[in-house]
Amino acid sequence: MLEFRSVSKTYRDGTVAVEDFSRTVPAGTITVLLGSSGCGKTTLLRMVNRMVEPTSGSIHVDGRAVSAEDPVRLRRSIGYVLQAGGLLPHRDVLDNVATVPVLDGVGRRQARHAASELLERVGLDPALGRRYPGQLSGGQQQRVGVARALAADPDVLLMDEPFGAVDPIVRRELQDELSRLQRELRKTVLLVTHDVDEAFRLGDDVVVLQQGGRIAQAGTPAELLAAPADDFVRQFIGADRHERRIHEQEVGGRRILVDGAGRPIGVLEGSP
Numbered sequence: 001m002l003e004f005r006s007v008s009k010t011y012r013d014g015t016v017a018v019e020d021f022s023r024t025v026p027a028g029t030i031t032v033l034l035g036s037s038g039c040g041k042t043t044l045l046r047m048v049n050r051m052v053e054p055t056s057g058s059i060h061v062d063g064r065a066v067s068a069e070d071p072v073r074l075r076r077s078i079g080y081v082l083q084a085g086g087l088l089p090h091r092d093v094l095d096n097v098a099t100v101p102v103l104d105g106v107g108r109r110q111a112r113h114a115a116s117e118l119l120e121r122v123g124l125d126p127a128l129g130r131r132y133p134g135q136l137s138g139g140q141q142q143r144v145g146v147a148r149a150l151a152a153d154p155d156v157l158l159m160d161e162p163f164g165a166v167d168p169i170v171r172r173e174l175q176d177e178l179s180r181l182q183r184e185l186r187k188t189v190l191l192v193t194h195d196v197d198e199a200f201r202l203g204d205d206v207v208v209l210q211q212g213g214r215i216a217q218a219g220t221p222a223e224l225l226a227a228p229a230d231d232f233v234r235q236f237i238g239a240d241r242h243e244r245r246i247h248e249q250e251v252g253g254r255r256i257l258v259d260g261a262g263r264p265i266g267v268l269e270g271s272p
């Protein structure tokens with residue numbers, strides 16, 4: 001379980017990035033921080049592994065305050081996936097994935113062997129393990145980034161716009177892959193995105209943020225869609241947008257679903 005208790009962050013130049021943020025990410029679930037640029041998402045994420053220190057408030061992992069942990073050990077114990085992969089360019093893929101286990105004292109051969117298995121787990125051909133990051137596609141690099149974050153088998157995974165740098169089709173594939181992995185691994189995940197569809201697809205809990213990390217509304221995707229708290233949330237999640245205004249139509253005796261622009265999107269279950 002990951003807990004933010006009244007966390008605030010004011011940077012040295014006086015920028016208030018986060019003000020009084022409280023939220024709990026239950027163990028084994030995905031919470032998505034959703035908001036536009038500059039609302040404090042990355043600051044919130046980086047306070048968990050102490051790359052940024054809060055000005056006030058506290059963050060707890062399984063009841064233990066992260067401020068009491070050694071920052072280096074803390075960072076090794078929490079998986080972190082960055083938008084651009086964040087891979088070491090002069091190390092091959094297996095060494096990249098094995099970085100944290102080797103730092104933790106696992107032998108290099110054993111760590112590379114485990115890394116190879118992890119590549120398969122994230123849907124990559126283990127033969128890619130001997131390539132360098134620059135010899136992989138963007139989507140493959142992101143998968144390596146996920147494998148690397150999982151290598152030390154952390155309970156908590158932080159993901160900062162993990163699929164932001166790839167095209168929409170690959171993005172969708174990576175999202176599906178993460179959902180599949182999460183069904184197996186049940187990590188406690190905090191994921192940052194400004195993409196509403198991604199938030200709804202992946203989040204058990206979605207926190208819509210305004211500037212200063214203020215919570216505009218938080219809940220399941222269904223709760224947000226069913227009852228947006230205000231105009232800001234309604235507009236942000238696109239509750240009024242064509243593609244979300246779904247209704248039923250009868251065509252040739254079957255009930256099909258169409259979106260607000262009249263585009264067919266599916267057949268109703270049980271329809272003959």
Ligand SMILES: Nc1ncnc2c1ncn2[C@@H]1O[C@H](COP(=O)(O)OP(=O)(O)OP(=O)(O)O)[C@@H](O)[C@H]1O
Pocket residue numbers: 011012013015016017035036037038039040041042043044194
């Ligand atoms: N080191 C810093 N010093 C001063 N201000 C900062 C620093 N880092 C971030 N900020 C400011 O804090 C606010 C929140 O930034 P943050 O990066 O957390 O937002 P974000 O929601 O992740 O944005 P984006 O989606 O663009 O990455 C912004 O106004 C930003 O300019």
